[in-house]
Amino acid sequence: MDRVQGMSPGCFYARSDSKQALSPWEAFNAFDSDDNGYLGAAELYGALRWLAVPNLTPSDVVDVLETADFNCDGLADYKEYLQFLYRTELVEEVLDAEEGDTKKQPHIEPYGAEILREFISKRSKEKMQREQDERLKRATYAKAMDIKVFEEELQANMDRQGGPNPTVNENSCEYLFTKNDRPLRLVGTGTTKFNTVLSIDLKEHERQLLNKPKCPLGHRVESTWNY
Secondary structure, eight states, X not given: OHHHHTXXXXXXXXXXXXXXXXXXXXXXXXXXXXXXXXXXXXXXXXXXXXXTOTTOOHHHHHHHHHHHOTXXXXXXXXXXXXHHHSOHHHHHHHHHXXXXXXXXXXXXXXXXXXXXXXXXXXXXXXXXXXXXXXXXXHHHHHXXXXXXXXXXXXXXXXXXXXXXXXEEOSSOEEOOSSSSSOOTTOOOOSOOOTTSOOOOOHHHHHHHHHHSOOOTTOOOOOOOOOO
16 A cells, blocks of 8 residues: 555556656546546556556555545545545646546556455455454443442442442342432432432321222221332
8 A cells, every 4th residue: 555655646647658648637537447437446456557556456456446535435536536646735726727628548448346346345344343343342341341330339339328228238139219319320210209308107198098998898908018
């Protein structure tokens, strides 16, 4: 990649057999073998081979295309081609200078379409695998940090006023909801009143239950409670 990028922009101007220099527009049209206004990987490979880039590999070609493909659509249009060759501020000057130039050049044959397709597919899979590994690594780290924070919270929970909640034993973890405090990491849904004093008279509540319900068969009604 460095070898190809390190060449001067002038070497990307296609040269005819007579060594006559071509403008960037003429060179682009020569490289664009199907006249669709874009350079694909195989067209770029053919162009770089025609320019006699030494020790050229499919990896070099894909690197150049990815560098020139600013909008990441897998192709390089003429403006992207110029942005790759020139500094951004010079691109408009080149476009203005070539306005109205419709001269066509003989096409350079594309090269290595199947090889490049396999290479791009392999690189894409490797990229996806790296991203998946990175996501897994971040998730594992986040889980480890959460466990560490929870252990610290449990340790601080031991010193809570009124005793720990939950109470962690060897084989169990008991959460109490009768205290006027939320258990550790409790996330309430709906209306909760753990932050205010709960004033429920259980004796009065029991009397109300015994007075109101009636069993049609005359069975005795018993009041129980649990949490």
